Amino acid sequence: MVERQLLPKTVRPLLYDITLEPGLEPRLHESVATSDGVTSETSAPAGPPAGSPQHPGDTEDEDAAFTFQGQETVELEVLEDTSSIVLNALELKIHSARLNGVEAHSITSDPDAQTARLEFGQKFAAGTRVRLELTFQGILNSKMVGFYRAKYQDPESGTVKYMAVTQFEPTDARQAFPCWDEPALKSRFRITLVIPSDRQAISNMPVEQETVRTSDGRKVVRFEETPLMSTYLVAFVVGEFDYVEGRTAEGVQVRVYTQKGVAHQGAFALDCAVKVLSYFTEFFGTPYPLPKEDLIAVPDFAAGAMENWGCITFRETALLLDPERSAASARSRVAEVVAHELAHQWFGNLVTMEWWTHLWLNEGFATWAAELAVDHLFPSWQQWMQFVSTTFAAALRLDALRSSHPIEVEVARAQQVNEIFDAISYCKGASVIRMLANYLGLEVFRNGLCRYLNKFTYGNASTDDLWQALEEESGKPISHMMRSWTRQTGYPVIYFDDANMIVRQERFLADGGSVSHTSRVNTNADSDSNTAPTHWVVPLGMMDSSQPAVPRYFLLDAKQAELQSILGTASNASEQRWIKMNPHQTGTYRVNYTPEMWQRLVEPIQTKVLGATDRLGLAMDAFALTKAGILPASVALQMLAAFSKEDDYACWLDVVGSLGELGAVFASDEPSLRSQFDRFACDLMRYTAERIGWKPEPNEEHVTALLRSLLLGALVKHADSSTVNEARRSWKAEQDGTDRVPADLRLAVMSAVVQYGTDADFDAVLQAYAQAVMDEERVRCIRALGCTRDPAKIRWLLDWGLDRSQVKSQDAIYVYSTLAANTDSGRRATWQYLREHWSTFYQRFGKGNFLLSSFVSSILRDFSSEEAAEEAEAFFASIPDKERESIQRTIQQSTERIRANAAWRQRDMHAVRAWLAERCG
Ligand SMILES: [Zn+2]
Structure with missing residues (x-):
């Protein structure tokens, strides 16, 4: 059992009164001392690489030039007699501390524990209330954590400006103000921001008072006091905004804030938010507790969104939609993310996990509730x-x-x-x-x-x-x-044999091994991972051909059970009937059937006697069991082939993903096998792709638009010549100015021209990137550019991805994940690049957010050789411990995945080759 590092329980915060003054312009040539005692000198930035203009504030060196000043008063309850106070603070310089007027005689910091210790040399008695007064200074950083600056362009002058924004979850409120930064230490907050007169400030609560400071004309914006809440949910934003506004049936004011001039892009999110807030109010039987809810688009944002109470922040692609420029997939994303964050307003914000161990209560629940709400709003979206x-x-x-x-x-x-x-x-x-x-x-x-x-x-x-x-x-x-x-x-795989009607459960492992086989379990993993699970209590369900619409359920609370006695129905295997377990895939388990039972399930997939979710479930299970070596490759391939007349989007999402995995593991480095495999993939998709076509029908379903994007993209990836030709034709029409490629098709079309076109095509996509007015389009362009197979362009893109004057830090991940996903050579080059530039990646993405994990896992994901696994282990063993700490588990998972791929490749290469030769030879 690992011990939680918690603050001493000598005092408890009751009310914070915090005033912060962010400097939104760089303060040059000033030295800034930080709480870890390091004094960093602001230096002139190293000269930008030729041809790539750099804006002020683009480099890490310049972080120190952006500071904020703070003061706070905290009302505390003393729980134990004490003469000192320990609280969280990181990269903050605490200038002064007074407790009930007594000046601290020593202020020390522990950067590793992320705390500051204040010694007062005088005892304060348990049971009393005291007042702590602090003044401090911090860094308005560029790393998208704590109190940070996000860059935007003034729409009129085109000049670069900065907004100030917070991202505190999980543990970075301590970078903005000294605090008791643990979710269980709830308190009330009064926030005041001192800002330039031409900016707006938003926080959790409505503005209580706005005054002008006579000395310099700056605005002093004071917000109403919050209810009891955790530090990680406190938020404030300073910038220039437009907004759209609505009101729920219950009277809550809802606004969506955008950059100036594009408020209309918030209309869809506003509509969703107003409805979802009412929906959850009824569903949870508790009113939304704050007087207002703001949803704010932030131009630089590490995650998708953050559920700060009453002041939710989003990356632009998760909040903004343009009716002319946005794809159906963006519409889905906005609805889902808005609903997810609103679910948190109750689950997470009103009732909060007592410690991060229960983070899943917040996130698992909000993810589930978001689906519920979106399904309620848009039933046809499936x-x-x-x-x-x-x-x-x-x-x-x-x-x-x-x-x-x-x-x-x-x-x-x-x-x-x-x-x-x-x-x-x-x-x-x-x-x-x-x-x-x-x-x-x-x-x-x-x-x-x-x-x-x-x-x-x-x-x-x-x-x-x-x-x-x-x-x-x-x-x-x-x-x-x-x-x-x-x-x-883990979770179980249920083995089901209908000859004797026996079900048996075992932990499902990606490499097909059994739990007792622990040779590769890293001993650094927490002890829980090494404990062999006994069994799961599984709500098992089944349906069969005699009554497909009437699933039956029972609770499996043992390793093994005999179904006949439980279900009370005689089963006769000789009837040639099919049985499908886990109806609608509501259970978190996989199912393996006998070979005969698998065979009997092919027809109800083809005839669609089975519903789409059950067809999908069979495809998922067959594929995973094959990868694990539990089923022969022929079963998964035959299962995939059964989807040739499929029309359901969710099924295709899975099939297209499986095709991508198969291609990466088996066919990435052998051109002749690749072309056979591509032919198989294209033939599989052809029927449905042709029925859907390129042109949307008027008033077609949302999922049809999604399916069109998906299939055309996959046909391009698998080199279908007619799709590629049509893509190039429509791109040319756009370049000629005679037509415009619609949003839903842009990724497929641009990927095609990058992958199969000329240098001029590549440049044209790069041009589209430079001219894009929305992040959604910029991300599409990045993902298309990453489809290049030209080694020189790959090299160029690898550098380009780290050039912050060209690619936002929040979007760099798309450059590297696409290059790594697309080709064998791209993957190798990207992995090489990550290693060579590790310190840059670590500096930029490794501090306080999860982006570094995403880089590691997405770059390593598709490797499939033992050497690659060893190479990864050796590299990560060579970096300093401190750089590995936040990605320890990711490294283990990535190398384990590579080894599972390698084993699969070795085991099934011959079978896949033979199967393809027979069908597509
Ligand atoms: Zn969440």
Whole structure:
């Protein structure tokens, strides 16, 4: 058991009164001392590379030139007699500290523990209330954490300007003001911002008072006092905005803030937000507790969005839509992210996890609730099916690794928290909640949630508290069932044999091994990962050909069970009937059938007797079981081939993903095999792609637009000549000014011209990037550029991705992940580049956010040789411990995944080759 590093419990904060004054212009040639005692001298930036203009504030060196001044008063309750105070502070210079008027005689900092210690030389008695007064200074950094600056262009003059914005979750409020930065130490906050007179300030609460400071004309904006809340949810933003405004049926004011001149791009998010806020108010049976809700687009933003109470911040692609310029996929994204963040306003903000171990309560729940809300708003989007092919699939993929972790995972240090913002917390969390909601029925589940929210309003809770509320509501042994899912790593594969009607469960592992085989388990992994799970309490369901519409369920609470006695129905294997387990894929498990049973399931996929989610589930399970070596490759390939007449988007999402994986592992480095494989892939997609065509029908379904983008993109990737030709034709029409490629097709079209076109085509896409007015288009262009196969262009792109005058830090990941995903040579070059420029990547992305993990996992993901795994291990062993700390688990997971790929390649190369030769030879 790892021990949590917590602050001493000598005092407890009750009310913070904080005033901050950010400098939005660089202060040149000034030295700035930081709390770790390092004095950094502002130096002139190294000369920019020729041809790439650099703006002031572009380099890390210049961080120190952007500072903010702060003062705060904190009302404290003294819990134990004490003469000193220890609180969190990072990269802050504390100028002075007074406690009830007594000046601190020493102020020291511990950068590793991220704390400051104030000694007063006088005892303050337990049970009293005291007042701590601090003045301090910090850095308005460019790393998208803490209190940071985001760059934008003035729409009229074109000059570069900065806004100031916060990102505190999980542990960076301490970079903005000294504080007790733990989620359980809730307090009230009064925020005041001193800002230039031409800027606006937004915070959690509405503005209470705005005055002008006579000495320099700056605006002093004071906000109303917040309710009790955790530090990580405090937020403030200073910038220039336009907004659109609405009001919920319950009277809550909702605004979407954009940059000047593009307020209309917030209209869709506003519409979603107003409706979703009302929907959740009813669903949770508790009113939204704040008087207003603001949703703010931030031009530089590491994550998708942040649920700060009443002051939600977003990266632009997760909030803004332009009816003329945005793709259907952007519409889905905005609706999902807005709903996710609004779910947090109750789940996370009103009731907060008591420690980061229960982060999944926030994230898993918000992910699940977002689907519920979007499904409510847009029933025709088939949101839950897409959930299965995206969120559910991601959970099962990651959790099949030995180096995965339990949903409830102990984290000791602030530096380790970021790493658990992963597919386990979000996707497996959401998947087990969906399983539970389905098992209990939505109404009972909802009532249990309301009970939980009521009991812990403005407080903190743990996972067990939720189970207890649901247990009280349902009368079922929820704790027993759910602990098997949240405290054990992994999930089961159910083996089902209908000859004797026996089901048996075992942990599913990506490499097909058994749990007892632990030779590659890293001993540094937390002990939970190494504990062999016993079994899971699985709400098993099944449906069969006699009554496909009537699934039957029972609870499997043992390693093995005999179904006949439980279900009370005789089964006769000789009937040639099919049986499908896990109806609608609501259970977090995979199923393996006997070879005969798999065979019998092919037809109901082709004839669509099985619903889309069940077809999808079979494809997912067959593919994963094949990768793990449990099924022969022919089963997965035959299963894929059964989708040739498929029309469902969610099914295609999975099939296209599987084709990509197959191609990367088996056909990436052998041209003749590649062309056979591409032919197989294109033939599989042709029927549906032709039926959908290039031109949208008037009023067609949202999912049809999504499917068109997906299939045309995949046909381009697999080198379908007619698709590539049509793509090049429509690109030329746009270049000639005779037509414009619609948003839904732009990625496929630009990828085609980059991949199969000329230097001039590449330059034209680069030009489109430079002229783009929305991040959505810029990201599309980056992803298209990353499709190049030209080694010189790959090299050029690798440098370009780190040039912050060209590519925003938040978007650099797309450059490298696309290059690594696209070709064998691109992958090798990108991995080489990451190693050569490691310190730059670490400096820029490694501090306090999770982007570094994304770089490592996306660059390594598709390698498939033992040498590559060893190379990765050797490299990461050579970097300093401190640089490895926040990506420890990612490194283990990446190398484990590479080895699973390598084993798969070795095992099935011959079978895949033979199968392709027979079909496409
Ligand atoms: Zn979230």
